[in-house]
Amino acid sequence: MRLKRKDILTIEELERDELEMIFSSAASFKEVSERDIKKVPTLRGRTIINLFYEPSTRTRTAFEIAGKRMSADVINISASASSVKKGETLMDTAKNLEAMKPDCIVIRHSSAGASHILAGLLSCSVINAGDGAHEHPTQALLDIFTIKERFGRVEGLKVLIVGDILHSRVARSNIWGLKKLGAEVTVCGPPTMIPPHIERLGCSVTYNIDHAIEDADVIIMLRIQLERQRATLFPSLREYARCWGLSAERLKRAKKDVLIMHPGPVNRGVELSPEVIDGPWSVILEQVTNGVAVRMALFYLLLGGVKED
Amino acid sequence: MERVVLRGGRIIDPSQDMEGLYDIFIMGGRVASIKPAEEGSPVGEGWLEYDCKGLVVAPGFVDLHTHLREPGEEYKETIKTGTLAAAAGGFTTILCMANTTPPNDSEAVTRFIKKRAEEEGTVKVHPVGAITKGLEGKELTEMAELKEAGCVAVSDDGRPLMNTSLMRRALEYAGGLGLTVISHCEDIYLKEDGVMNEGFEATRLGLKGIPAQVESIMIARDIELCELTGSRLHIAHVSTRRGVELIRDAKRRGVNVTAEATPHHLLLTDRMVGYDTDFKMNPPLRTEEDVEALREALKDGTIDCVATDHAPHSSIEKDVEFDMAKDGVVGLETAFGVLMRLVHEGVLTLKELVRLLSTEPAKLMGLQAGSLSVGSPADVVVIDTEREWTVEPETFRSLSRNTPFKGWTLKGRVVRTFVDGRVVYEEE
Numbered sequence: 001m002r003l004k005r006k007d008i009l010t011i012e013e014l015e016r017d018e019l020e021m022i023f024s025s026a027a028s029f030k031e032v033s034e035r036d037i038k039k040v041p042t043l044r045g046r047t048i049i050n051l052f053y054e055p056s057t058r059t060r061t062a063f064e065i066a067g068k069r070m071s072a073d074v075i076n077i078s079a080s081a082s083s084v085k086k087g088e089t090l091m092d093t094a095k096n097l098e099a100m101k102p103d104c105i106v107i108r109h110s111s112a113g114a115s116h117i118l119a120g121l122l123s124c125s126v127i128n129a130g131d132g133a134h135e136h137p138t139q140a141l142l143d144i145f146t147i148k149e150r151f152g153r154v155e156g157l158k159v160l161i162v163g164d165i166l167h168s169r170v171a172r173s174n175i176w177g178l179k180k181l182g183a184e185v186t187v188c189g190p191p192t193m194i195p196p197h198i199e200r201l202g203c204s205v206t207y208n209i210d211h212a213i214e215d216a217d218v219i220i221m222l223r224i225q226l227e228r229q230r231a232t233l234f235p236s237l238r239e240y241a242r243c244w245g246l247s248a249e250r251l252k253r254a255k256k257d258v259l260i261m262h263p264g265p266v267n268r269g270v271e272l273s274p275e276v277i278d279g280p281w282s283v284i285l286e287q288v289t290n291g292v293a294v295r296m297a298l299f300y301l302l303l304g305g306v307k308e309d
Numbered sequence: 310m311e312r313v314v315l316r317g318g319r320i321i322d323p324s325q326d327m328e329g330l331y332d333i334f335i336m337g338g339r340v341a342s343i344k345p346a347e348e349g350s351p352v353g354e355g356w357l358e359y360d361c362k363g364l365v366v367a368p369g370f371v372d373l374h375t376h377l378r379e380p381g382e383e384y385k386e387t388i389k390t391g392t393l394a395a396a397a398g399g400f401t402t403i404l405c406m407a408n409t410t411p412p413n414d415s416e417a418v419t420r421f422i423k424k425r426a427e428e429e430g431t432v433k434v435h436p437v438g439a440i441t442k443g444l445e446g447k448e449l450t451e452m453a454e455l456k457e458a459g460c461v462a463v464s465d466d467g468r469p470l471m472n473t474s475l476m477r478r479a480l481e482y483a484g485g486l487g488l489t490v491i492s493h494c495e496d497i498y499l500k501e502d503g504v505m506n507e508g509f510e511a512t513r514l515g516l517k518g519i520p521a522q523v524e525s526i527m528i529a530r531d532i533e534l535c536e537l538t539g540s541r542l543h544i545a546h547v548s549t550r551r552g553v554e555l556i557r558d559a560k561r562r563g564v565n566v567t568a569e570a571t572p573h574h575l576l577l578t579d580r581m582v583g584y585d586t587d588f589k590m591n592p593p594l595r596t597e598e599d600v601e602a603l604r605e606a607l608k609d610g611t612i613d614c615v616a617t618d619h620a621p622h623s624s625i626e627k628d629v630e631f632d633m634a635k636d637g638v639v640g641l642e643t644a645f646g647v648l649m650r651l652v653h654e655g656v657l658t659l660k661e662l663v664r665l666l667s668t669e670p671a672k673l674m675g676l677q678a679g680s681l682s683v684g685s686p687a688d689v690v691v692i693d694t695e696r697e698w699t700v701e702p703e704t705f706r707s708l709s710r711n712t713p714f715k716g717w718t719l720k721g722r723v724v725r726t727f728v729d730g731r732v733v734y735e736e737e
Binding site: 091132133134172196198200 | 507508509511512513514515516517518583584628629630631632633
């Protein structure tokens with residue numbers, strides 16, 4: 001089994017049956033991480049490069065562990081410790097890395113479209129680990145996989161995404177994926193953080209979280225990217241937390257079995273109050289566990305088996 | 310004295326409302342006479358004869374908006390290559406913007422450009438001087454001296470003048486000298502670090518948007534200042550429906566404002582951008598609705614002329630992440646072929662297109678160009694309207710290749726260009 005594509009750049013371009021294939025594969029790879037000896041030989045002799053131009057803990061580690069549990073050789077490059085500091089362009093870095101014959105490059109970059117540049121330039125596989133405010137496909141895959149595990153379905157679920165939709169690649173990827181699988185998606189946040197015409201992706205928009213949480217099956221809380229708020233999109237963290245943060249008190253309006261998700265890292269006390277992060281609704285750590293399984297599935301579906309030409 | 314005759318072409322000269330089959334006789338670089346074409350009649354000894362049968366002969370095009378990059382960025386374009394590109398596109402007169410390195414904010418730079426153009430250039434080059442020293446938006450340049458040195462207009466193109474009071478003074482002062490102020494209308498505070506048109510496409514691609522109001526707010530401001538000062542204002546590269554509406558309204562009220570639009574804003578939309586940096590320019594490509602409004606404005610005269618905003622960049626500036634790429638596309642060599650699409654689509658007649666490319670821009674800047682009337686400089690473009698060709702950037706005379714029209718098949722091509730009666734471009 002293999003995906004009929006070289007790269008994973010967006011959820012937008014994936015078909016529903018490809019999503020299903022990834023999820024079923026992730027379900028079987030999840031078991032590997034439960035074993036005593038957490039390693040399979042599937043990708044022995046394959047080389048994966050993690051090329052990260054932005055800081056990352058979860059995503060980079062999950063990609064690395066996923067590759068290693070499948071016996072691939074995984075190399076990590078972070079922009080601060082490389083020739084990027086010496087002024088090399090993305091294109092040149094990519095071509096030089098390819099000259100060392102990797103099978104896959106995983107890239108995170110602050111510019112939207114960076115992974116497209118690489119994919120067009122290189123013959124090896126490229127996986128987008130987040131490009132600017134564009135997409136973060138593997139995050140959406142692990143989010144939806146987690147939802148699917150809990151509910152046994154995605155179709156018909158009401159999913160609320162709260163926070164800085166404007167700058168969020170996680171939101172964009174999740175909207176595409178959830179819509180393809182038949183969920184109803186609502187985005188919520190301060191008007192300054194809702195990008196124009198987002199509803200054309202098939203979601204609805206609200207500014208009022210208290211109404212929106214009432215019938216939600218899943219609430220995905222987004223990180224307020226303190227490092228990105230150059231412009232004043234809201235008056236203060238205090239006011240943000242008051243209007244759009246999720247506290248146990250606010251959650252009383254929600255369904256009892258509502259699922260609370262967050263791509264991490266969480267700003268405790270801003271998006272989520274501590275009791276919600278650590279409470280029974282939260283599947284934040286399951287998301288992290290599933291992040292490894294989903295990335296193992298992707299490596300397998302892109303690099304596994306014999307290459308067909 | 311050199312004698313040249315262009316025989317049997319279909320002359321289209323909007324400046325004298327002329328359209329028909331004529332022979333054009335050129336002596337000493339000027340149009341000596343125009344006579345109804347007489348096939349086979351001898352022209353006499355010593356005449357260099359060009360057969361233009363089946364071709365259109367029109368006044369050479371005039372581009373009010375090019376960037377020649379010399380001095381300072383000669384790896385992108387030089388005055389030599391830029392004017393070669395102009396000749397290949399049928400342009401015989403071009404205005405070059407002041408944002409070189411150093412900027413054209415002094416007599417010395419203006420004279421340098423003029424001298425270079427005379428020595429190495431193939432078409433006529435008129436420098437546009439800076440409005441403010443160093444294009445910094447702080448102090449006015451010595452405009453009287455700039456004019457004396459050869460500047461025909463002033464502009465801080467690429468850098469909008471955000472200081473409203475200074476813009477008022479610039480209009481007043483330039484107006485007194487008879488210089489037109491060309492305004493690059495953009496509210497940089499509203500724009501922030503936007504990189505493409507704000508709308509669904511920017512949202513989908515995760516790129517920071519530039520709302521149409523970035524342009525229209527400044528057009529509104531500059532129209533108000535134009536009215537306050539009574540000076541001549543020309544709005545560069547209008548890209549939005551709201552911009553068009555504001556200019557239309559101002560013209561109705563008799564405000565002394567004119568405007569241009571570029572071929573790319575007339576043909577392309579933000580849906581074509583993807584992450585292709587050859588589609589990144591300032592102002593950005595807008596929506597279908599804006600394109601429609603611009604085309605309408607060309608027809609009703611709200612937009613006075615077409616200008617290329619020829620902005621060469623090398624792969625160093627363009628083969629990078631979209632948000633880091635420099636703004637701008639080359640346009641001199643593709644403008645006519647691309648605009649012929651509007652003729653084929655029935656938006657414009659060929660005569661209207663010639664008027665927008667030559668007669669009108671020449672008139673706006675008071676240039677001796679854009680006409681084939683007897684006594685005029687023999688700046689002439691010969692066009693094959695039936696010729697199909699494909700845009701291949703590697704064949705450009707320009708040093709740069711950053712065109713969004715790569716691979717387009719166009720119908721209608723410049724086959725020969727004359728400046729002062731001499732051939733400066735001939736299709737191979």
